[in-house]
Each structure stands twice: as structure tokens, then as C-alpha cells.
Amino acid sequence: MTDPLVVFTPSGKRGRVAPGTTVLDAARRLGVDLDSVCGGNGICSKCQVVPVPGPHPKHGIEMGTGALSGPNAVEERYDRVRGLRPGRRLGCQATVMADAVLDVPPESQVHRQVIRKEAGDVAIALDPATRLHLAAVREPDMEDPSGDFERLRDALRDQWGIEGIVAPLPVLAALQPALRRGGWQVTCAVHTPRRGAPILVGVFPGLREAPPLGLAVDLGSTTIAAHLCDLSTGAVLGSGGVMNPQIRFGEDLMSRVSYAMMNPGGADRMTEAVREALNALAREVCEGAGAAPEDVFEAALVCNPVMHHLLLGLDPVELGQAPFALAVQGALELETREIGLALAPAARAYLLPCIAGHVGADAAAVALAEDPGARRETTLVVDVGTNAEIILGNERMTLACSSPTGPAFEGAQISAGQRAAPGAIERVEIDPDTKEPRFRVVGDARWSDEPGFDAPVTGICGSGIIEAIAEMRMAGIVDASGLIGSAEATGSERCVPDGRTFAYVLRDGIRVTQGDVRAIQLAKSALYAGARLLMDEMGTDVVDRVVLAGAFGAHISPRHAMVLGMIPDAPLDAVRGAGNAAGTGARMALLNRGMRARVEALVSDIRKIETATEPRFQEHFVAANALPHATAPFPNLRA
Ligand code: FES
Numbered sequence: 001m002t003d004p005l006v007v008f009t010p011s012g013k014r015g016r017v018a019p020g021t022t023v024l025d026a027a028r029r030l031g032v033d034l035d036s037v038c039g040g041n042g043i044c045s046k047c048q049v050v051p052v053p054g055p056h057p058k059h060g061i062e063m064g065t066g067a068l069s070g071p072n073a074v075e076e077r078y079d080r081v082r083g084l085r086p087g088r089r090l091g092c093q094a095t096v097m098a099d100a101v102l103d104v105p106p107e108s109q110v111h112r113q114v115i116r117k118e119a120g121d122v123a124i125a126l127d128p129a130t131r132l133h134l135a136a137v138r139e140p141d142m143e144d145p146s147g148d149f150e151r152l153r154d155a156l157r158d159q160w161g162i163e164g165i166v167a168p169l170p171v172l173a174a175l176q177p178a179l180r181r182g183g184w185q186v187t188c189a190v191h192t193p194r195r196g197a198p199i200l201v202g203v204f205p206g207l208r209e210a211p212p213l214g215l216a217v218d219l220g221s222t223t224i225a226a227h228l229c230d231l232s233t234g235a236v237l238g239s240g241g242v243m244n245p246q247i248r249f250g251e252d253l254m255s256r257v258s259y260a261m262m263n264p265g266g267a268d269r270m271t272e273a274v275r276e277a278l279n280a281l282a283r284e285v286c287e288g289a290g291a292a293p294e295d296v297f298e299a300a301l302v303c304n305p306v307m308h309h310l311l312l313g314l315d316p317v318e319l320g321q322a323p324f325a326l327a328v329q330g331a332l333e334l335e336t337r338e339i340g341l342a343l344a345p346a347a348r349a350y351l352l353p354c355i356a357g358h359v360g361a362d363a364a365a366v367a368l369a370e371d372p373g374a375r376r377e378t379t380l381v382v383d384v385g386t387n388a389e390i391i392l393g394n395e396r397m398t399l400a401c402s403s404p405t406g407p408a409f410e411g412a413q414i415s416a417g418q419r420a421a422p423g424a425i426e427r428v429e430i431d432p433d434t435k436e437p438r439f440r441v442v443g444d445a446r447w448s449d450e451p452g453f454d455a456p457v458t459g460i461c462g463s464g465i466i467e468a469i470a471e472m473r474m475a476g477i478v479d480a481s482g483l484i485g486s487a488e489a490t491g492s493e494r495c496v497p498d499g500r501t502f503a504y505v506l507r508d509g510i511r512v513t514q515g516d517v518r519a520i521q522l523a524k525s526a527l528y529a530g531a532r533l534l535m536d537e538m539g540t541d542v543v544d545r546v547v548l549a550g551a552f553g554a555h556i557s558p559r560h561a562m563v564l565g566m567i568p569d570a571p572l573d574a575v576r577g578a579g580n581a582a583g584t585g586a587r588m589a590l591l592n593r594g595m596r597a598r599v600e601a602l603v604s605d606i607r608k609i610e611t612a613t614e615p616r617f618q619e620h621f622v623a624a625n626a627l628p629h630a631t632a633p634f635p636n637l638r639a
Contacts, residue, residue: 365585
């Protein structure tokens, strides 16, 4: 009699197995993605499958009711105590008796896809570096003396095929009590690095029900954002953000490097401040998810080069002067305690690689998330912060540079500027005939001229100032050179004298001054010049797609950005916000080890263009000062 045929869906993998083979063993033999933490002991429930009885013409199978063995005592006990959903079976207990079609639900798949729900959805295949495994360890024996760790190492080899695991001291310290409390069964958190021996990063008595957690961190010069993820499902359990406390040492990156240069111990103080803030953020995000920092076994971090060095405790001074040499450029795998992060005692940190001295791991994470090199069309990715990181790529080549935009796009250096917080003007429209403005503030969905609008207005944020100046340009209040006209010239009483120039009054106490327009002109010229320099290097005058990354990119209006000439001309519907692409890149590296190899390969293929020493950057910068540009046509703007 031929052996039963088993087909697993959705993978479609199929093969014959001897009658009486457990579904879990059949899955392993056929290379099917079926999870297990307890190693087939019937206690973790990760191996659940759904038998699909009935005729299956597609698979050539008629699956009868007796295709799987009935529930055994272990499965019955699990169902009685913990409850199995109707139609589900424990794959480690059910055995194959006849031809069967078995569906593996997403939560039983090790490498399931996790979909990011924000703008520009990306699917992340789950393949975390840290997984839980239950191991049954031989008790110590006077006849055969051996260490508890050595017997655990043998158990992991024999039961899970994990060869030569090593354990750092904090885990060894927890091992003996865990083994004895767990009756010689322990759940091991095993970290598998891409190079070197697997590492035991946690050990717990018996079966640990709580999933292993990971933290994806985007450490920016202004804000620090963190996402807490369940490493077994990829779900984001909580997110949070704090201001980077290093702001008190300097608003932008270069002023922080200067602080380190001018003040003995200054770099150490900044290192301490950022580590404290990261720990506080980790505590807060964990608390919000009902977890503790000790449950976090992995962190993936992205940061620009100066933040990278300060987090690591490396002196950033070399990053303040040509040739901007990094102390280390490649990806780093460390223990989190080495960088002062109080997570699980042996938790591991992965720092994404930097592209160069001015283009950091945050840009590498954006490249990973957006992957412009995977497309035929030419994509420009712009991550606007205090420094703009710019990537231009297509399937032929990928180029990157950073451009010193300064903090004007974040509302700094603007007379009524403030960060994007409740009360900040974020959207502006100006009637081209009456020159009268209307606006919206953060935290209120109504426009200022709508009934019931009474929100306090405290200032104007980055997206607000861009829209205001673009609208002023379209209403003829500002000319192509960036000059604000007088009341007589513009026909608006809102244009009032302001020293030797004019300002446009948005509302009482909030005006757009000539200095504000100049600050935005400088910032946008730097951004445009950086993008244009990369286009020169690529030998192209057009970009097909523009991706605006970062929180700012998510709020900016493509039309207004193009009216100002912040970005090169492109079809407006080909310009989109990508949300926090650096944070997404960090999450991809956290949840999938393959993404770490991918980002390292991407970075080695990206050619870095240095703006500081490139004479054409200055030429482009000067030409880009006009609104939108002195010479470049913007045909899509006219369309
Ligand atoms: Fe753990 Fe089946 S593998 S219950």
C-alpha cells in the first residue's frame, strides 16, 4: 500500500509520509514552515494546523475524516486546560493516517509576512534572530559528572539541532535556578547571529508563555522613536517617542560635534544623556504593552553618524571635519549592556551600517525600506531632517549624499517657528484674489475660517511655513527672487513694513518675515542642489518617482514642495510620503535576519557623493535660490 499523501497549504508543499508520522514531523520533512517552541511536547500550541476535509480536485486528494489520528491524551488535556479553537489540531500530536490536506494558519508559520499598516505598506517576512526553544535537560549524575550548561548545550543540539551554543555570564548565572525550578525543562531564548556560534540570551524555568520581544529604534538628532515588537508574530505591541535630550548641548549635529570639541567630557555627557533617554523610552513603551524591558532580547538601531558615535560612546570629533572619517562604518552586533541599554541582561543589539561620514544608518534603513535599486524607474528618496539624506537609485546604480539643510524645515530659525505640536499652523491657503489666508493648526481638523474654530494658535511648524511661502508665491505676495512685496505692490494690507523689508501677517502675532523666506530658500536650495548633484552623477535630468521620508515628509504637500523648488520636477502623483521609513528599516532588520544581510549589501553598493567638496553643489545651490528655480523648468508644475 502506498504511503499517505500530505499537502500543506498555503505553501502547496506535498509528499508521502509513513502512516503514523506526526504532522509536525511531516512538515519538517517536507520543508513546511510550521512553528514549535516546545519541541513537540504538546504544551506550546505553536504547531496548530487545520485539516481541510472533502474532495480536493486541485491536489488530487479526497480527504476523509480519518485522515488524521484522533486526539491523544496530550492533545485532549491541552484542549481541556487551554482550549483549542474548533477545527484546529496540534500538529505535534496528530498523526497522518491517510491522504490529507492541512492548512497552516498564519500564526503557526515561522516565516509569516507582517504587513506594515502605515503609508507605503511593505511586507516583512518574519525570520527573527532570537527564538524560544523548550529543552529537556538530563539531570546531574554522580556517575557522569558534567556541568548544567554542558548538558543544556547537548539537549539543544539533540532536540533542536542547535550546535555549539555559547552563554554569556548573566545567563549562566540564571541557569541553575531555572533548571531546578523548571523540573529540568527550560525555555531557552536562542540568538542566532549571521556569523559565529548561537548565543543563549535567556533561560527560563519550564515553558515560557510570554513571547520574546524586540525593540526597533530610530535615534534621530531631534527625536527618538521606538517600536516594541513581538518577535514571534512581528506585531507592534507599542510605540513611543521622546525628544533627544542632547538638544540641550546643541540644536543640530554640528553644534553637538562642536560641543564635544570644545568641552572636555562633553561627548561623554551626550552619550549618557541619550542612553538615559533610550532606557526611559524603552521602559515607557514596555509598560504600555504590559511588558518589562527584561523581556526584550533584541534591539535594532538606526541613527545618523553623529548619533551613532555618541550612542556607542565614540568621539564624534572626526565627523566634524573633512574627510569625515567614521570610527566604524559597518554594521555592529553587540550586547545591549555594552551600550548602556538596560533590557534583558544578555540582549543583543544590531546597529545598521552607516553609508559614510555624513550619511548614516538612518539613510541605510531608508534605502532598505524603499529599495530604489530594485526598480527600473529612477527614484529620489529624500529624508528631511536637520540634515537631508538623499538617495537616488534605479536598477543600474544607487547614489547617496547628505545636504546641510539646517533646521528651518523643522520650524527652527523661523520667526514664529515651533515644532509640530498642538497649536502650530500646519496647513495654509491664501486666496490669490483677496490675498486673505486661512489655516489649520495641529490638533484641530477645522480651517480657521470655519464656524467653531477657536483653537489656540501658538506658532507655525515646518510644513506650515512651506505651505505659507508657497501660497504667498502663488498669490503674488512673494516674487521669484523670494522678495515679499509691499501693501501697494501686492494689494494686500497684510503686507506690513518690517524694518527695511516687508512681512505678511497670517494672524495677530504670527507673520512670515523676509528672514523666514530667506531661511527656507537656503534650506530648499541645499536640498535641491543635493538631489541635482546626484542626478548629474547618474547622468539624468529627470526623476520618475519622489519619496518623501521622515515625519516631515509625511506631512508635507508635494505641490507646495514643488512650487518652492524643494525637489526636482516630477509628476505630482509620483510624489508620495513614506512615513518613518528609517523606523520601518529598523523594524525590518529587527524582524528578519536576512534584512541585515540585505542592508549591508545595499550599503556596499551605494556610491556616496560628497557635497561639501563638490564645486557643482555650490553652482546648483545658487541657481536653486529662486522660487522654484532660476533656470530649471518645472513642466509638471505648469500642468
Ligand atoms: Fe508545541 Fe505542538 S510543538 S504544542
